[in-house]
Structure formats: C-alpha cells, structure tokens
Amino acid sequence: MTHDPRGPAGLTRPEPLAPPGAPAHEQRIAQALRRLRVRDMETLDTLGRTRSFARTAEAASITQPALSKWLRELEESLGLPLFERTSRRVAPTVYGDALLECIGRVLTDMRGVAPAFDALRTGTGRPVSIGLLPNMAPQLIPGALAWLREAGRPVQLNVREDTLDRMLAQAQRRELDLLVCRLDASALSAGLDVAPLYRDDMIVVCGPRHPLLRRARIGWRDAAVFPWIAPPLGSPARTALDAEFAKAGLPPPSVLMESVSWQTNRAVAEQTPCLFVQSARAFELAVRAGERVGRLPLKLSTMPDTVGALYAAPASVSVTAAIDALKAVTRTDSGAND
Secondary structure, rough: OOOOOHHHOOOOOOOOOOOOOOOHHHHHHHHHHHHHOOOHHHHHHHHHOOHHHHHHHHHHHOOOHHHHHHHHHHHHHOOOEEEEOOOOOOEHHHHHHHHHHHHHHHHHHHHOOOHHHHHHHHOOEEEEEEEOOOOOHHHHHHHHHHHHHHHHOEEEEEEEEEHHHHHHHHOOOOOEEEEEEEOOOHHHHHOOEEEEEEEEEEEEOOOOOOHHHOOOOHHHHHHHOOOOEOOOOOOOOHHHHHHHHOOOOOOOOEEEEEOOHHHHHHHHHOOOOOOOEEHHHHHHHHHOOOOOOEEEEEOOOOOOOOOEEEOOOOOOOOHHHHHHHHHHHHOOOHHHHH
C-alpha cells in the first residue's frame, strides 16, 4: 500500500522539520520548534540581544518569573540548554547561538512582508535590498532600473552602500537580498549563491596634468615618489596596494588622505599631483562622461577582477529579476570588460 503524503480531504501535509526515520532526539527538537510562535521567536531574539531577563520580560509584557519558566520549559522540550544563567549575566550557549541565528533570518524575512505588500499595492513591485561597494551604484543602478521598467518586471531597488565586511554579514543574515562585490575569498566562502557579473581591474588613476602621464614607462617605484589617496587601512584594496609596493621592494606609499569617494578623489587629484586606485569600469564611464582624469599603466594584481552578486538561495522572483537586470546592464555596457 502506497503512503499518501496528503492529510484529510486530500490536503498536502506540511513538510516535517525532521525527515521520516530521523533519530528520536531530532524528532523531539522538531516537535518543540514547530510549537514556537512568532512572538516566542521575538522573545528569544530580544533575550539574545539584550542578555537581560528584565528587559526581555518588559518587552514581552510578562513577568521575569514567567519568562524564566517559559524558557526552562522550552529547553526541556528541546533537551538542550539555550542560555547560561548566572547571578550577573545571561549568555547564549552554542545551541542558543545556532537557534538565534536561524530565528534572526526568519524575523528578517517576516519584517519584509509588510513593505512587500505596500510595494505591490502601489504598483512599484516587491522591494529588493541591494548592497553595493562605494562608487558602484552610479555604474549599475540607473541602467538596472531602466531595464526592469522596459522589461515589465517592476522591482523596487533599495540601495545601500557600505564596506564589504559589514554588508557580507548583513547578506548572511538576509538583511540584504543582494550584495554586489568583488568575488574574493571571503565572498566566495560566505555560504551564499553567486552570480558573476563582469570583470573589472583596480587601476591607478591621477589628475589630468600629473607628471607621470608624460612618461613612456612607469613602475611602482615611480609611483612611490608621489603622495596617495589611499583606501581605508585594513580594506582589501589597501592591502592589495601595499602588497604591490612590497613586491617592488618598497615601503608603503606616503598617504595624503584616506578616501574611496570618486568625486572627492578626482577633485583633489585635479589640484594635487597625487595618485589613487579606482575600478577600470568607473574610470571608463567617467571618461565617457567628459570628466578630466588620467590613467597610469599600473593595477592591483592581487585584487580579484570578477564582480558578482551574492544572494541567499532560493532567490525570489524579484531578486531573480534584479540579477537579470544587473547582468543585462553589464553585458551591454562595453566598459564592463575594460
């Protein structure tokens, strides 16, 4: 007799949290988790963030004894300790950390439901939060929005710009739907799916009247003579820049200022004979727009040259549309492979 996975009246049963035949302790954990409500997850999330029974009880509008009793019963049903309690502090155990990480993703997804409904009601399409490194947005977002509109795939792009380390953590917590960045080791090992977009070297840029532009041959020793607008200390680009000088047997360059702003760097370089690094794609787009900048025949050889989009699988329809738009923009732009 064949097992029918449907319940009464032919309704399909929910997919079990523990597969059939799983060990007893896994089934017990699955049963306990199935009883968790959204309010329960919010309470656990608050306790994990505040490390305080008093503040968590106040936020949940219950007494501390009631909170303590509820948590103890939950731990007993799981058969695992979630929090360590002492007279001075409350801290998650390794099991608590694992549960809080999963709960955080669920709550983040739930918080996106109301904005998604609003966007659908107003006709702007479901919102997609997209993180980009500084200076990438002007290269990609205008064309992506135009492509989405022309393709009849309404998506609202909510753009954030920050450093890779911060946004990578946000993408892993599903606070970002998409992260566009260079595909270095940290990006490729983040546990996210990858959609490669285009290749883009990090090159050395200067003002239009820089003395080095008049030389036929230039090396890193020549570049070391001039002050630099450097990426922030500790950033991948700064590490790669220092590595180029080290390979040439030179100390790190003299740093005039730290900045990753294209407009700021370009303005300073117009008045000071300094150098800075910038993506080749951004440089070519600036030249096409009539901006006066110069390029030296030097690049950061240790920087990954592939830029891609990271996302948590499975990708929603809106995230897929956003990725398609980014691919279309970078495919049709002749500067994508410069």
